[in-house]
Amino acid sequence: MLTCSKCGTENPLGRVFCTKCGAKLDLGRLTKQDLDSQVKVSWLATHWKNLVWILVIILLIPVGLAFWARSQPLAGSGQKQDERYVESCLKQMMNLKPGQIMPNVQFTDAQINAFFAEGRANAWKVDMVSVGLYQGYFTVRMVTSVLGPWKVKSYEVGLKLSREITSVPMGGPRIEVRKAAIGHLPLPKPMVSLALKPILAKAVADEYWKGISRASEIKCESGRIIVTVKP
Ligand SMILES: [Zn+2]
Structure with missing residues (x-):
């Protein structure tokens, strides 16, 4: 979050002008916390594909089990x-x-x-x-x-x-x-x-x-x- 120095409104990262009063935001006022939250967002942004894959694999386990046939006979066969x-x-x-x-x-x-x-x-x-x-x-x-x-x-x-x-x-x-x-x-x-x-x-x-x-x-x-x- 970036606080407007003019009206005090919290603006989301990435904005250049305040959403409320339109004043130019001072990007130099970004705190370490702001940057940390930015890092967290980008982790998800770059890893969401992996998360989707993990979900797909979890969902595919029952399907895999189903198709892993039990093909052995249950008992011996006669003549x-x-x-x-x-x-x-x-x-x-x-x-x-x-x-x-x-x-x-x-x-x-x-x-x-x-x-x-x-x-x-x-x-x-x-x-x-x-x-x-x-x-x-x-x-x-x-x-x-x-x-x-x-x-x-x-x-x-x-x-x-x-x-x-x-x-x-x-x-x-x-x-x-x-x-x-x-x-x-x-x-x-x-x-x-x-x-x-x-x-x-x-x-x-x-x-x-x-x-x-x-x-x-x-x-x-x-x-x-x-x-x-x-x-
Ligand atoms: Zn403002």
Whole structure:
């Protein structure tokens, strides 16, 4: 601030004439304080770009986490015969006629992963579908390519997105989604559908869904799932 010697009005730095009376300001009266405040202003003026960058990086962290895909399978995958076993069980389920009884079906996660590994992942047009079966809950992970992949020399380059839902069988055919994530970013409850919907859309469009949807009870144990089907 620069005080007018004529009327005493405080004028902002950079003015030559007083804002009130128009008298020429005496720049020789600038105090050290005035100059310090000038220095502070210029620090912000020269560093605002850095501050913007820091803000952008902070805002990009969740996006980076989201795109840092979890592309590892949740459990091991079985063999071709495991794939066929799951296929034939699901076909039996979908063709079950009224009055026909079907014993409980047990699948291990390796069997289900074998079922997804080749045929289903191709049919779903995804990079990977993998399940992990645990005591009382199960997790489904689906990895899709967002960009690419392109072959660069002997490397595959691209951007992958992983979606994950952890569900708890609630008795009968009811299943509740408890946790969801995109990449390494856990989704808050109201955003669970961001991960759930794309997985469910692929599942429902699958020819084998009819079999799975006839389950009247699903129980989950470590490494295996037990499905009861009532006609
Ligand atoms: Zn003045």
